[in-house]
Amino acid sequence: MIKNEQFILSGSGDKTISGDVTYDETYTNQPNILFVHGFKGFKDWGAHNLVASNFASAGYRYFKFNLSHNGVTAAHPNEVTDLDAFAANTVSMELKDLDTVINYIVHTYPLSPLYLIGHSKGGGLTIIKGAYDERVNKIVTWSAIADFSSLWKKEQEEEWLSNGRIFVENARTKEKMPLDVTLLEDYNAHLEEFNILAAASAIPIPWLILHGDDDVNVQFSVAQQLAQAQPRAKLQKIPGANHVYGATHPYTETALPAHLQDVFNKTLDFLKE
Numbered sequence: 001m002i003k004n005e006q007f008i009l010s011g012s013g014d015k016t017i018s019g020d021v022t023y024d025e026t027y028t029n030q031p032n033i034l035f036v037h038g039f040k041g042f043k044d045w046g047a048h049n050l051v052a053s054n055f056a057s058a059g060y061r062y063f064k065f066n067l068s069h070n071g072v073t074a075a076h077p078n079e080v081t082d083l084d085a086f087a088a089n090t091v092s093m094e095l096k097d098l099d100t101v102i103n104y105i106v107h108t109y110p111l112s113p114l115y116l117i118g119h120s121k122g123g124g125l126t127i128i129k130g131a132y133d134e135r136v137n138k139i140v141t142w143s144a145i146a147d148f149s150s151l152w153k154k155e156q157e158e159e160w161l162s163n164g165r166i167f168v169e170n171a172r173t174k175e176k177m178p179l180d181v182t183l184l185e186d187y188n189a190h191l192e193e194f195n196i197l198a199a200a201s202a203i204p205i206p207w208l209i210l211h212g213d214d215d216v217n218v219q220f221s222v223a224q225q226l227a228q229a230q231p232r233a234k235l236q237k238i239p240g241a242n243h244v245y246g247a248t249h250p251y252t253e254t255a256l257p258a259h260l261q262d263v264f265n266k267t268l269d270f271l272k273e
Helices: 048-057 083-088 091-108 121-132 154-163 181-189 196-202 220-229 258-272
Strands: 002-010 016-024 032-036 061-065 114-119 138-142 165-169 176-180 207-212 234-238
Touching: 002 048, 002 091, 016 048, 016 091, 032 048, 032 091, 032 121, 048 061, 048 258, 061 091, 083 176, 091 114, 091 121, 091 181, 114 121, 121 138, 121 196, 138 258, 154 165, 154 181, 176 181, 196 220, 207 220, 207 258, 220 234, 234 258
Parallel strands: 032 061, 032 114, 114 138, 138 207, 207 234
Antiparallel strands: 002 016, 016 061, 165 176
16 A cells, blocks of 8 residues: 655755655565655656655655755645745755755665655756765666756856846746845855766766657756766666656646656666666
8 A cells, every 4th residue: 555654854044845755565675766856846746746656656665855945835835936945045955955855764764775866957966966975876867957057047147146136937837936146156166066967977876867859958968968977877868758758737647648657667677677
């Protein structure tokens, strides 16, 4: 029987990290999977809960969580509504949040291996963790970025530094979402530490790179860049797939979209190796 349990941890600043774990209680010795969502994403977006149930049915304990400053609140778990928190987010905060959740998992289940799956910006965070955190046993990236500064336009930086804030559009809702200059300042202060390609080249553990060749948000060439940085990584193209593998928000179907099912199958095969 599949169960879902919630947890709340102390996040960056004065925010909390809300998370959940999905598992099938009939299995023993379940490996842990931790999913890291992307920019403008959240743990209950689209088909994420269905993916969690599928991994649980396959014998994995599947954790996902909201980064503390992703703008999702307990009152509105399915939308980004706390734009002040979203604006104040930084890569440092996200890496700290990810570390907090990993600490929680490895202390709760010290004997189980830990695998990370990161989507888009979450893929970038996952690559950095995979390179430098020896508690992580394998990583899988879905549509991962190779540079945090790809999330904004270089020509916006001057205006950003002078005005203290820029706006990015949410493609789904068309809402203009604010980003405070603290994000840029934090990135510039940690250029070496936040260098995803450098981290990619240092990854010592098995790594699967999955990417759609019809991804207009993060081009397939980015996946090729990552694979070139780490020749031991396994790159698999998902033909015809977009950035979210056919999922939408909200997602009400009982089966995964075909491209996301392919991603699930390839991820599962890799984790079983």
